[in-house]
Amino acid sequence: MRTVVEEVAWYGKVARRKDLMARGCTEWQIRKAVSEGQLRRIDRGYYALPDADPLDVRLALHQARRTCFTKAEQLGLWIIKAPAMPHVAAAHGRPVPGCVVHKVKGPQTLMDILRQCVKCGSEVDGLAVMESAVVLGLCTIPELRVAFAGREDARARATIDMIDPQSMSIAETVARYYLKKDGLNVQGQYYVKDVGHLDLLVEGVLCVETDGEQFHNTPQGWAEDLRRDNLLVIKGQWCLRIPARVVLGRPDVMLGWVRQALAMICSAPKPSANPAHRVAA
Structure with missing residues (x-):
């Protein structure tokens, strides 16, 4: 105890x-x-x-406490952008200077916090928070389905259907969301022999790595990225490295880069399957 x-x-x-x-x-x-x-x-x-x-x-x-995205951020859940003003819970429901007030009575559970985030934020905001709760081991997908089984939880259930428990970062989650919304086929944590797992595989031909500064802007991270990139070139695998700040702040730019890369891959000459044809060329 x-x-x-x-x-x-x-x-x-x-x-x-x-x-x-x-x-x-x-x-x-x-x-x-x-x-x-x-x-x-x-x-x-x-x-x-x-x-x-x-x-x-x-x-x-003010008889208030953190809630919604403000509480989720304190819990270490994935937040794309912190709200401009703190979101707070207060049973009295009265204004609290400089805050967004949610009228909440009684203790708040993790599911209460997630429900508030889904209602307050965009679809991708809700996905990032809910997916991180699963990835960090705070809850399971079956537990989420039980908690959000109500008539008013249709939006949350649609978000739960998008969760990938293998996601390794908020940038990967957000990139996957926008790429799928753009109509592209996306596979998470794609494994390449001798290279390891890559964040995403798009349309079965283009790898996408979403690089955050915390793990990549170090001597060890830089050396590992070079090793992986060299092996991908040797294996003939196309790969884009997109900074996490671009994924989170300018997803339109990310989508443009991916679309351009896919166009290049589609237009690249394909080697002939007939060895005689290759010799003639």
Whole structure:
């Protein structure tokens, strides 16, 4: 059983008393943690760890807490672009300065957060968040189907159908979404012998790698990319490397590059299957 401090940390370092009590904490545990300096009471019914984010503390003073994409980002889920204003949950439903308020009563589950994201964002925003929840092991696709079985969940169910649990990054997920929406056949995590898995295979002929700076802008990442690219050339495999910032910020540019590459592949002369013809040429 987790301590009250661990429970508060689980909620994002600020938690409501009623939520802590619902999780099995007792009044005595909460008072003891406060008296020992492990927690601080910041408002009626709200407690925080000493290193809590100032935003969470400010929200607690308004009887509010993170929700929707703002909470999803805090949980480490994939967010294409953080909302211009924090999305917050408040049972009172009153305005909170500088925030988008969702009227929410009671504790929030992961499924509640995902449902809010699907309703608030675009289709691709919802896909990125839901797919990351599966990829990160926070839930399974069958669990999502059970949670979103209601009449009002048709949009969420359509999004669940698009989830690929093998996706390795938000850039891969977003690229796959736009390529499929453009009518292209797309396979995720395509394996090439001696090279390894590539992010996407488009129309069975063009590999697409969506490069994020975190893993590719390092000496080791650069050397590995060169090795893989050289082997792809040797094997006669076409491949595009598209920066993640382009995929996430300018999907139209990505689609243009892919379409141009496919046109080049289609127009490239094909070697004759007859050896005699190759000699004559």
